[in-house]
Amino acid sequence: EQRFHLPHLTDVYADAMSYPSTFCLRMRTPVNEDFADGYPSDEKWHGYINNNDRVLLKVIRYSSPTSAGAECIDPNCTWVEQWVHRAGPREKIYYKPENVKAAIVTCGGLCPGLNDVIRQIVITLEIYGVKNIVGIPFGYRGFGKELAEMPLSRKVVQNVHLSGGSLLGVSRGGPNVSEIVDSMEERGINMLFVLGGNGTHAGANAIHDECRKRQLKVAVVGVPKTIDNDILLMDKTFGFDTAVEEAQRAINSAYIEAHSAYRGIGIVKLMGRSSGFIAMQASLASGQIDVCLIPEVPFHLHGPHGVLRHLKYLLETKGSAVVCVAEGAGQNFLEKTNAKDASGNIVFGDIGVHIQQETKKYFKDIGDPADVKYIDPTYMIRACRANASDGILCTVLGQNAVHGAFAGYSGITVGICNTHYVYLPIPEVISYPKVLDPNSRMWHRCLTSTGQPDFV
Ligand code: ATP
Ligand code: MG
Numbered sequence: 001e002q003r004f005h006l007p008h009l010t011d012v013y014a015d016a017m018s019y020p021s022t023f024c025l026r027m028r029t030p031v032n033e034d035f036a037d038g039y040p041s042d043e044k045w046h047g048y049i050n051n052n053d054r055v056l057l058k059v060i061r062y063s064s065p066t067s068a069g070a071e072c073i074d075p076n077c078t079w080v081e082q083w084v085h086r087a088g089p090r091e092k093i094y095y096k097p098e099n100v101k102a103a104i105v106t107c108g109g110l111c112p113g114l115n116d117v118i119r120q121i122v123i124t125l126e127i128y129g130v131k132n133i134v135g136i137p138f139g140y141r142g143f144g145k146e147l148a149e150m151p152l153s154r155k156v157v158q159n160v161h162l163s164g165g166s167l168l169g170v171s172r173g174g175p176n177v178s179e180i181v182d183s184m185e186e187r188g189i190n191m192l193f194v195l196g197g198n199g200t201h202a203g204a205n206a207i208h209d210e211c212r213k214r215q216l217k218v219a220v221v222g223v224p225k226t227i228d229n230d231i232l233l234m235d236k237t238f239g240f241d242t243a244v245e246e247a248q249r250a251i252n253s254a255y256i257e258a259h260s261a262y263r264g265i266g267i268v269k270l271m272g273r274s275s276g277f278i279a280m281q282a283s284l285a286s287g288q289i290d291v292c293l294i295p296e297v298p299f300h301l302h303g304p305h306g307v308l309r310h311l312k313y314l315l316e317t318k319g320s321a322v323v324c325v326a327e328g329a330g331q332n333f334l335e336k337t338n339a340k341d342a343s344g345n346i347v348f349g350d351i352g353v354h355i356q357q358e359t360k361k362y363f364k365d366i367g368d369p370a371d372v373k374y375i376d377p378t379y380m381i382r383a384c385r386a387n388a389s390d391g392i393l394c395t396v397l398g399q400n401a402v403h404g405a406f407a408g409y410s411g412i413t414v415g416i417c418n419t420h421y422v423y424l425p426i427p428e429v430i431s432y433p434k435v436l437d438p439n440s441r442m443w444h445r446c447l448t449s450t451g452q453p454d455f456v
Helices: 114-128 139-143 177-187 198-213 240-260 277-286 307-317 351-365 378-382 388-406 426-430 441-450
Strands: 012-016 021-025 054-061 079-086 101-106 132-136 191-196 219-224 264-270 291-293 320-326 371-375 412-417 420-425
Touching: 101 114, 101 139, 101 177, 114 132, 114 191, 114 388, 132 139, 139 177, 139 198, 177 198, 191 198, 191 388, 198 219, 198 426, 219 388, 240 264, 240 277, 240 320, 240 371, 240 378, 240 388, 264 277, 264 351, 264 378, 277 291, 277 320, 277 441, 291 307, 291 441, 307 320, 307 351, 320 351, 351 371, 388 412, 388 420, 412 426, 420 426
Parallel strands: 021 079, 101 132, 101 191, 191 219, 219 412, 264 320, 264 371, 291 320
Antiparallel strands: 012 021, 054 079, 079 420, 412 420
């Protein structure tokens, strides 16, 4: 077994030594390894998934290491395969349903689809025969003493997906990992389903480690919740599709406002702390954006090649303009406050407001004012109900989270990779956020669509 060091896969092994190279993401240790044979699963899941099943994550074949969009891991190798573990029900399970107490917790910010995932986890647990299912209220905070757990059943969750938000409530901050595990021990929780972003998953991973340290037979399974779609290796995360669809509505309103005004400029700020996927996709989908600004691509506002000069040109030639900016873009223009939220995340300055003010000032200073309107649809988007495509994604992820726990896996998260549903070890997917590649074909398609120049 030859080990390779890859920049973005920390624990991989080569299945084959010859080219094409093959890499596989290792699963975390099953939690009940002392019951090596497991119990036969009573349920009929219309076929089981073998533990050795793999999903091909990607095969890229490039004719030269410099091909556009090609990610060259080894310059001597032009063909790389990466494999991950297939998700789904296993024939042998490592918990007796009557001994399970399952808990679900949702942390971080809201994202369309949270209720859909909660609902499917509860329904699937009940099909396995689990009777004791609880919701932890308000994120990890709910592990404190003062908040009571919420009993969950199919009856309770039947219609929760019809509205946005989280039935359980969300929060940032809360007790430390050791206190959380103390509380889980006290409550007798042996399956924990954690819905949240990178912070929540870091927490879930730490809870998994602490449970292993204390030799508790607890399965900790995550479902990645990030509206920004910034999780490594995954095709997309739930809520992203809905966010793009809703963002389009905000862009359309900004377009109508700008188009109907004399020298109108619309500015829309969208989510995306470190990656501009929502801004790019919404710009591509709407076809109404003239300037798309994302965290991955530096830009100037002022100067001969700045955004403002381009807006002047657009007003002269088209009469109006619409700008879409991701929240993490252009943070270098804003004064650093060092403010942090309860989870320790840096609070960003408002780039949307900054661009609005600079735009107003610029056109006033040149003696030809513009009518600038700013829309920040963030909270309207986050609170939406999941659309059809996200509803389906949530359903499959929720079901697979439960199958993963029953299969005895812990410290894992579920996702969709290369159109297949898979289990991934948490540390591999949260080591850093997935960002948009400014050299990718998709970003260049976006630039072609907006017609914007480089702003540097
Ligand atoms: P969002 O995408 O909405 O920001 P998130 O999961 O990243 O979601 P955070 O507020 O960063 O949201 O974290 C959620 C929870 O995870 C908080 O309760 C926080 O205390 C906890 N948490 C964050 N980072 C860690 C960590 N490194 N170890 C343990 N717990 C953590
Ligand atoms: Mg986060």
